[in-house]
Amino acid sequence: MKGFKKSKRGGLFKGVSLILAIGVNCFTKFIGMRLHSFNITNFKIDGGAMFGVVPKILWEKHYPADENNFCNWSLRSLVIDTGDRVVLIDNGFGNKQSEKFFSRFHLNNYKGLEEGLAEGGYKPEDVTDMVLTHLHTDHCGGGVKTSKDGNGYEMTFPNARYIVSKDQWEWAVNPNMREKDTYLPENLHPMEESGQLHLIEEEREICPGVSLRLFNGHTRGQIIPFISYNGRTIVFAADLLPSTVHIPLPYIMSYDVMPLETLKEKELFLKEALDNGYVLFFQHDYYNECCNLQDTHKGIRAKDTFLLQQWLREI
Numbered sequence: 001m002k003g004f005k006k007s008k009r010g011g012l013f014k015g016v017s018l019i020l021a022i023g024v025n026c027f028t029k030f031i032g033m034r035l036h037s038f039n040i041t042n043f044k045i046d047g048g049a050m051f052g053v054v055p056k057i058l059w060e061k062h063y064p065a066d067e068n069n070f071c072n073w074s075l076r077s078l079v080i081d082t083g084d085r086v087v088l089i090d091n092g093f094g095n096k097q098s099e100k101f102f103s104r105f106h107l108n109n110y111k112g113l114e115e116g117l118a119e120g121g122y123k124p125e126d127v128t129d130m131v132l133t134h135l136h137t138d139h140c141g142g143g144v145k146t147s148k149d150g151n152g153y154e155m156t157f158p159n160a161r162y163i164v165s166k167d168q169w170e171w172a173v174n175p176n177m178r179e180k181d182t183y184l185p186e187n188l189h190p191m192e193e194s195g196q197l198h199l200i201e202e203e204r205e206i207c208p209g210v211s212l213r214l215f216n217g218h219t220r221g222q223i224i225p226f227i228s229y230n231g232r233t234i235v236f237a238a239d240l241l242p243s244t245v246h247i248p249l250p251y252i253m254s255y256d257v258m259p260l261e262t263l264k265e266k267e268l269f270l271k272e273a274l275d276n277g278y279v280l281f282f283q284h285d286y287y288n289e290c291c292n293l294q295d296t297h298k299g300i301r302a303k304d305t306f307l308l309q310q311w312l313r314e315i
């Protein structure tokens, strides 16, 4: 993703930071919310695995593959700064594993987690809430790093609570054979041992403007964050909808543990998103960061695609 310049905290958002008026019990409270997105790295995954039962002849028209059938994917994170809290959503692969491990993912255009945060003017110590949509290795590995002496692990965000759904945590620490390879003990156990792990059992608002909802088709208890910004809703689509190309209902990843559940969840979510004018933020779409939706004779589809910062400047 292009379009960000290095800037001191606040500089990037000059002119786009908005004061939101929220009525609370007849009193008006003002909250300034800043959003900063960044792409930690791109990585390549087999196109067939990403598009499930859809034949290549169809998906390839919308999402190109190379000669090895690999497609390129982004790994975006999002910072939501409410003034009181600095919420980070997902933190990529991290860099604890071996070269051999990373060679499976063909990382390219690597920026890094801390570098991406720094572009928005943030340090790891600033993060108060580390929301992990789920615990697959590309979503949570950056939260734990190798300790300075090289003998153990330490938390990347020492002042943050690490928010995970209870369902996902239990699913990850007792993994099924299908997902076992992506739930890495070194990503999980230090979180618990640090005392920073914070499990949520149901959908809830974690701070003004940031609500977490739960979905089960991709994996049990995936958190999908809904962000209220100036009266509009931005949805961090994570692996519910990895890209614009996954919007048509049959386009479901082979990775999903309950594809029929994904189908139902997508159908309901897309209708809600269309009816309420939500903006979808894509973590994995190499070509598009955000879109809004339209109803067509074929079903709900992407309408306009844009960068988050572009949208923030225009509303």
Ligand SMILES: [Zn+2]
Residues within 6 Å of the ligand: 134, 136, 218, 239
């Ligand atoms: Zn996943």
